[in-house]
Amino acid sequence: MKAIAVQGLRFGYSxxxxxxxxxxxxxxxxxxxxxxxxxxxxxxxxxxxxxxLLPEKGAVxxxxxxxxxxxxxxxxxxxxxxxxxxxxxxxxxxTEVVMMGRNPFLGLFDRPRQTxxxxxxxxxxxxxxxxxxxxxxxxxxxxxxxRAVLARALAQEPEILLLDEATSHLDIHHRLKIxxxxxxxxxxxxxxxxxxxxxxxxxxxxxxxxxxSGGRCLACDRPEKVIxxxxxxxxxxxxxxxxxxPLTGGRPQIILPSE
Amino acid sequence: MxxxxxxxxxxxxxxxxxxxxxxxxxxxxxxxPGGLSFNSFFxxxxxxxxxxIVAGGVLGVIGGALQALLRNPLVDPWTLGVASGAALxxxxxxxxxxxxxxxxxxxxxxxxxxxxxxxxxxARGKSGLTVTRLVLAGIIVSFFFSSLVLLLMVSGRRSLGxxxxxxxxxxxxxxxxxxxxxxIVSGLLALAGCLWLLLHARELDIISLSExxxxxxxxxxxxxxxxxxxxxxxxVGLVVAWTGAISFIGLVVPHLVRMMFGPxxxxxxxxxxxxxxxxxxxxxxxxxxxxxxxxxxxVITALIGVPFFIYLLRTRL
Numbered sequence: 016m017k018a019i020a021v022q023g024l025r026f027g028y029s030x031x032x033x034x035x036x037x038x039x040x041x042x043x044x045x046x047x048x049x050x051x052x053x054x055x056x057x058x059x060x061x062x063x064x065x066x067x068l069l070p071e072k073g074a075v076x077x078x079x080x081x082x083x084x085x086x087x088x089x090x091x092x093x094x095x096x097x098x099x100x101x102x103x104x105x106x107x108x109x110t111e112v113v114m115m116g117r118n119p120f121l122g123l124f125d126r127p128r129q130t131x132x133x134x135x136x137x138x139x140x141x142x143x144x145x146x147x148x149x150x151x152x153x154x155x156x157x158x159x160x161x162r163a164v165l166a167r168a169l170a171q172e173p174e175i176l177l178l179d180e181a182t183s184h185l186d187i188h189h190r191l192k193i194x195x196x197x198x199x200x201x202x203x204x205x206x207x208x209x210x211x212x213x214x215x216x217x218x219x220x221x222x223x224x225x226x227x228s229g230g231r232c233l234a235c236d237r238p239e240k241v242i243x244x245x246x247x248x249x250x251x252x253x254x255x256x257x258x259x260x261p262l263t264g265g266r267p268q269i270i271l272p273s274e
Numbered sequence: 275m276x277x278x279x280x281x282x283x284x285x286x287x288x289x290x291x292x293x294x295x296x297x298x299x300x301x302x303x304x305x306x307p308g309g310l311s312f313n314s315f316f317x318x319x320x321x322x323x324x325x326x327i328v329a330g331g332v333l334g335v336i337g338g339a340l341q342a343l344l345r346n347p348l349v350d351p352w353t354l355g356v357a358s359g360a361a362l363x364x365x366x367x368x369x370x371x372x373x374x375x376x377x378x379x380x381x382x383x384x385x386x387x388x389x390x391x392x393x394x395x396x397a398r399g400k401s402g403l404t405v406t407r408l409v410l411a412g413i414i415v416s417f418f419f420s421s422l423v424l425l426l427m428v429s430g431r432r433s434l435g436x437x438x439x440x441x442x443x444x445x446x447x448x449x450x451x452x453x454x455x456x457x458i459v460s461g462l463l464a465l466a467g468c469l470w471l472l473l474h475a476r477e478l479d480i481i482s483l484s485e486x487x488x489x490x491x492x493x494x495x496x497x498x499x500x501x502x503x504x505x506x507x508x509x510v511g512l513v514v515a516w517t518g519a520i521s522f523i524g525l526v527v528p529h530l531v532r533m534m535f536g537p538x539x540x541x542x543x544x545x546x547x548x549x550x551x552x553x554x555x556x557x558x559x560x561x562x563x564x565x566x567x568x569x570x571x572x573v574i575t576a577l578i579g580v581p582f583f584i585y586l587l588r589t590r591l
Contacts, residue, residue: 067489091492104345104482105537115480119492123473171491 018043018078018175018206019064025072026063033059033230037073041208043174046201048217048238049210051227052251057210060227061177064208066090078174091119095168099180101160103152109163110148113139116170138169142196158189165193175206183212194220215268218242226250242267284541287534291548298555299323306562321457322445326558327551328461329445329513330523334550335468336506337524338531338542342482343502346405347586350524351510354408355415357521358423359389360507360514361440365423367515368440369430374452379460383511389415390507442570443520445558460512467509468547474498475539482537521572522579523550523557529586553578 017040024037033056041047049057062068063075066082075082077093085093095116103112116138117131127135139145142162147155152163161181168176178197182190190213198220201207211217217224218238226233226241228250234241239259247255247269255269303319337350351357363385367378396411397403420441427437439446449457471478477498481488488495531545557574564574 062486065490067486087489087494088492091490094490096486096490098486101487102345102484104347105342105532107537111479111536111538115476115483115491118476118480121476167491 016043016078017041017076018045019208020076020079021063021073022076023073024063024070024075026059026068026070032071034070035230037230037232039225039232039235041206043078043206044201044204046197046207046220046222047209048221048224049208049227050212050214050217050224050241051233054229055227055250056230057227058179061096061179061208061210064175065094065096065177067096088119091171091173093173094175094177095171095173097161097165097168097176097178097181099183100157101164107152108149109144109152109155110135110139112152112163113144113148113166113170116167119171134172135166135170138166139163141169141199142166143192156189158185158192161185161189162193162196165196169200173205175208176200177208177210179210180212181209182216190216214242214247218267218269219263239265239267242269284535287545290534291531291545291552294552295548298552298559299327301559302326302555305559317448318446321447321449322558323555324461325445325447325457325516326555328464329517329520330527330551330554331547332464332468332509332513332550333520333524333554334527334531334546335471335543336510337550338528338539338546339471339478339502340506340524341528342478342539343499344403344408345482345484346408347529348405348409348525348583349412350522351506352416352519352521352524354412355389355393355419356386356507356510357514357519358416358419358441360386360511361423361519362389362419362426363511364515364518365426365437365440368432368436369426374450374456376456379456379512379515382515383508385419386507386511386514389419390503394503438570440518442572443518443575444561444568444571445517445554446568447516457516460516464509464512467505468543470505471502472540472543474501475543478502478539478543479537517571519572520554520575522575522583523554526579526582527553529582 019041021037021039024034025032027033049060051057059068063070066085069083077085077090082090113135114127117127117135120131121127136145139148142165144159144163144166147159152160182193185193194216197207197209209217209221221238223236224238224241225235226246233250234246242257244255244257247253254272256272257267257269259265259267302323333351340349340351340354341347360382363381363383364378367373367381372378393411393415397407399407423441424437427440428434477493480491480493481495481498485495527550528542528546531542531549535541535545557571560574561569561571
């Protein structure tokens, strides 16, 4: 079963097509990475998956259903999105932010039920934000905040979890924590789509990686087929050292040249 | 960043708000020049209290909803120019001698829509909607529309005093058999608008994060945005048609309520209704008692609102 299927996609900003005749399939249960230079279309693609942007031409299907036929609520029940950064104009408690993830399941007259509260608690336990659930979201560190936003996405119980450079602003401790949580979720069958500038993270955690350049697919394959000196040079215009090591489980890792 | 006003027990906060509300009603009824008689109670004081409750309540609720929608603590029906747009519509009704007819609220509503349309398109630059552009556009439009109100009223041979009341607010409407039913219908419609917003409190919570977050959490952002602007200009239009443009109530009140109850709109909106109504009645009592003959309401509300605005500028922006 395909989690996400894109057929003949066309999309652009101000009449300049970024994607044209673009197709892609992501299977249920994949840990799928999307990498590529700035402006290559990674975030745009993720927003097309989440139905925040709609294609000019072509089809995007979520779990076999064309996205245009789905309501916002239905999409939010299938797809959770963790953005790079979140801003809160008001002083929300962590638990109130996570509870917003239950919105797609609540009707106009509904208040959160016992089951909703239980799901929110579970999401907060999994992301280890439960210890400060009554703290103001603007008073915790950016790593903790990002885990709270991840908890909000998990409270949606989505089949597909989209992350847009969700670890970019975090130190290695918090970065690893989030990646480990994602790996655990993926083991339980959740489909993860992970957009990142951290090529080594993508190589270490993803089962398949899409390398984008100017809206085109340069490669879409297992990490060792994508993270190669040739392809990285072609996409980014830098000359990396690529190696793999038993400690990395044979996954490729790169080092940038310092001269 | 927890404020000292925050109540541990929300029940206590609600009791406080209801107490303020009731005391304000009592003060509005018993104080004022000329003492209280059976006639003056029914002819002047009671209508004043009803208009005050609806106007203050609506301004508080709409202020809270607009602040959520625009993620901006400085917006309210007054800073966005909606109130002055409505005042322009109302002044047009006055000089066309339509001010006891259904055209008064309709023209005020159209004026409010015009104002919010102009402000929104002025503020929406290449880099999207920013706090500064929005408030700046609102103030410019307010000035412009206020000038037009004066121009219309004076060239229509109405008194300057009447024009000033329209621009700065008053509760001194004397009902006639023609205008009373119109007021009752306006009031009920305005309350219905507030109720719609209260029913969508959870979605207002979510849209206050960001458009993208709201979309990904299942909120129909386009529909909600349109409805908040529509209900905002409709209810504010209805209110301004009766009272003129009143400043700062919609700005200050939701903040005070958030300090007490936190930001959830299921509490902020009803709390803002009670506190907005209470504060406006107190301001009106002040306006009537400080100077014989009365003052425009915005004179009093600005005296309270400006120090609070400065506090917001220094702590929240």
